[in-house]
Structures are given as structure tokens and as C-alpha cells.
Amino acid sequence: MKGILGLLRSKVRAGQPQSDAADSTLFSTAFASQGATGAQLVPWEARAVEVGAQRLPARRGGTLLQSLWARDKYMGLLGQEAVERMERFFTFAVVPPNRDVIRQDEYGNFMLVVLTGTMAIDRVQPWGERLRLAESRPGEILGEMSLLDGGIRFSSCTTLTDCEIAVLDAEGMDAMMSSDPQLAASLVALLARRLSQRMRVVSARLSEVQR
Template sequence: MDPQIVMQAPLFAALDQETADRLISSMSPHSLPRGERLFREGDQGDSLYVITAGKVKLGRASTDGRESLMSVLGPGEMFGELSLFDPGPRLSSAVAVSDTSLIGLDNDRLRRFLDDHPAVAMQMLAGLARRLRRTNQGMSDLVFTDVPGRVAKALLDLAARFGRVQSDGVRVEHDLTQEELAQLVGASREIVNKALADFAGRGWLALGAKSVTLLDPDRLRRRAR
């Protein structure tokens, strides 16, 4: 576990190192192979989780079985904290996109901790607000932005969070299947693949297996508007 990655989570942002170390030592480690589900939509929420390695997707399913991918989270990001502020069933399912390691903290222990460190609650609410803002932006994009624009915006978001700068561009190991990428932008796999092929043909990106290299991010930004 990389302490610097863990300290990026809102749960630890207001803590000194000694307090953070004590909290981390009280949390439970979890390991998920790719494809394993941590919890299902509708399960009773009783813990929050911080990703220490790998990626987790949060998604919802419709009554006819179709899936919508709400977000993809990586190291240093936190999820499941909504159950602390609004106890009830989980609003999404959490599934490992790649081999993933997490640390979890149950709500009872977290509440006791927040009683002694109230500033942490404000940091957690700020993290929730950022995720809500991203969700609202995604809903707006579904109404006002065409599919190629949504694809460009999704790739830029993934690059900002998971990208590595290389000599030829920004390489993004997103670990998503074609179907998962289509769910992320709210479109069919065929239309998303057509947009990706068009971007590749224009020299804006290079496609790989569950990865993409952004060769011309500026063009993608203009297309995402």
C-alpha cells in the first residue's frame, strides 16, 4: 500500500500523518480480482472504501437488465460514504475493473472517529459534492452533447485521472471493455466504436487493448465542447 496514494482520499485530507496512520491501521483490507463484485445495488450500505490499487466501476442496472456505468474510480479515490450520511440501500453496484486492493471502514467505527475529528466530515462532503458535480455534468452531456463529444470528454477525464505522459502522447490504461466504455458515455458500443475509429483516423489518438494513447488532446478538447 502506497501511503501517498491513500492520503489523497478525502477521508485523510484533514489529518496529520500520525492520526492518518492510526486510522489506516484500523481499516480492513480487501482484494478483488477483475470482475468480482464488492456490493450490489440495493444491498444495505455499512462501510466506505478507499482504493489503494486498481480500479472499481460504479454502475446501475435497469429492470430489463441493461447496465449504466456511472463512474470509474482509481487509487486514492473513495466510495460508499453516502451510507454514512444517508443510511439505506446502496444506489449502485461496485465491481472491480482490474485486480484491485481496497481498505474499508464500517460506519459505526467511522462515526466514532468523526466525533473526534469533525473537520474530516467536511472533507468527505466536499468529495461527495465533486462526484455529484461530475454526475450532473454527465447528465447534461446526455442531453446536449452528441456521442462523439461525450466520447472525447470521457477519454479526457480518464486521461486526467489515469493517464501517463509519454513521448508520443498521454497513455491511458483504462482497463475497460468496449461495452463498458459505451456504458460510460451512455451510447451503443457500435456508435462509440465508430467515434473512436474516426478519432484514430484523424490522428487524434491510437487505440490499444483496454487502453488508448491521446496523440492530440487539444483536438479532443475542442470536440468535447
């Protein structure tokens, strides 16, 4: 995580005009550096087909994203103008109920924001028990850990209802990093804060179960 933030800061300090910024491959190549092969990596395009996702009009998706993040403790720090700039890097979709959008222990190169609906966040324990960690609410960000560090998924995320979602994949992050590095740096920093908070909650939950 420190390496990602350091690289982002160096791009911002360089003060490059956006048109002259070098293409970034930091996020799209992270999985190979972790030992994941192309056959192991699950991109959003493949998962979207598998779960029967339908495209959501960008105007509706963008409006929902702005409204939800404006009320979020961390993401609200971006401001409306920044979120509007960010929307072009997202894909918006609708997913039916009872679909595994994210699966535990797989390599996935995307994160998602729940815009409407509810998802179950479950983790299978080493002894086989399936533990319900949480149920997401609109505005919740899921899957960002794997997008940021190229590692395997910590848990599974399953739609309990029809869910409208906003998806940001590794290629989108790289495009943002190249064309708008200051915006990318702000997003990564805020994602890191949210992720740290959530992992503390999950760790406490797992500690209670194992007692």
C-alpha cells in the same frame, strides 16, 4: 448530513477525555432509522466472504492509504499523523476481478478506498440500460454516501482487476467518533466535500444521457 456534523461538533466542543467518551451508535443505527431490516443490510463481513476477499497486511494497507491520501486535494488536509491514527479503524483486503463489492439499491454499512487496481462504477437506468459512470483510480473513495446517511446504494462498484482496498464500516466510524471525535469530524467533513463534488459530476453525466 447537517445532523451528523452537528453531533460530531458537539462531541468535540464537549472536550471529553477520550477514555470518558460515551460509545457512539450514530452510524450503526442509521440504517434502522431508514427502515432497513437486519436481513436487508449487507455488512462488509458478509460481502467479503461473498467476493472471496483476502486480508491485506495492515502495514501495507496503511502505507498505501497514507501515500494516496497525502496527494488527494481533500483528504491530504488530514495530514500523515491523522491518517495514522485513523488506520486502526479500517480493514484492509484484496478482492479478485469481476466481483461486485457494492451493489446498486442495497443497504451497505461500509465505504471503501481503492488502494490499487480499478473498479467500474455503473448505474442501471429506469429503462434498463447499464450506464458506466466512471472507472475508479487508486485513492478513490466509494460507498461513503450510504455510510453517512444510511440510505441505499446509488450505483454498483465492480472490480475490473485485482484490487487492494481499505474498508471503513459503521462500527468503525462509531468507534472513531467515541474515541477520537475531532478526527471523526474532520473525516466526515472531508467526505462530504468529496461526495458533493462527485454527485455534481454524476448529475451532469446523467443529464447528458437523458437529453
